[in-house]
Ligand SMILES: [Zn+2]
């Protein structure tokens with residue numbers, strides 16, 4: 001992923017540029033005035049980040065809340081036009097697993113009490129919008145549609161397989177007993193594997209999230225997270 005740099009325009013909005021834009025003129029997406037992009041060294045220097053000490057996930061949370069870059073209204077798909085649609089996304093990560101009570105025997109006024117060990121999991125939700133212009137939004141919608149179709153097809157194929165299996169069972173009752181053990185084993189393994197896979201990320205989102213500064217790093221950093229992507233809404237323009 002190419003690193004994105006930020007250049008301020010006089011009108012107050014920020015241009016997202018890449019290194020190869022250095023030394024050229026770019027049109028500001030908000031006021032369409034031409035903005036001079038400095039040379040690559042200056043570009044690197046001034047592409048400061050307001051929250052250098054925060055983790056990527058915290059940077060996403062802070063900038064999204066404050067409406068700062070990369071959530072200042074530019075399209076996350078093409079980086080060049082003002083976004084017209086916002087899709088609410090929420091990344092929930094497990095911050096820590098604290099052992100609240102290590103259990104054991106505790107003296108009490110009336111004798112002793114046995115305490116069970118307990119641990120507490122703390123989750124933090126980071127909400128941010130996926131901002132897209134009209135053109136990018138329609139591409140995003142079709143990506144999303146096909147991704148959903150694919151998972152529906154997978155389910156249909158699975159049900160078809162189950163149907164075929166039941167048909168087989170119906171006519172070959174004597175082999176079922178032998179197979180049952182095997183099926184149970186496979187099922188148990190699949191069930192266990194499902195539990196381990198807490199890092200679920202729909203592949204179609206990759207190309208839409210990769211332009212959002214710090215987000216790919218934030219996702220890569222986390223071991224356990226859940227991601228929810230809501231319904232897109234048109235951004236109200238005043
Ligand atoms: Zn401008």
Ligand SMILES: [Zn+2]
Nearest residue numbers: 075078133136
């Ligand atoms: Zn766009």
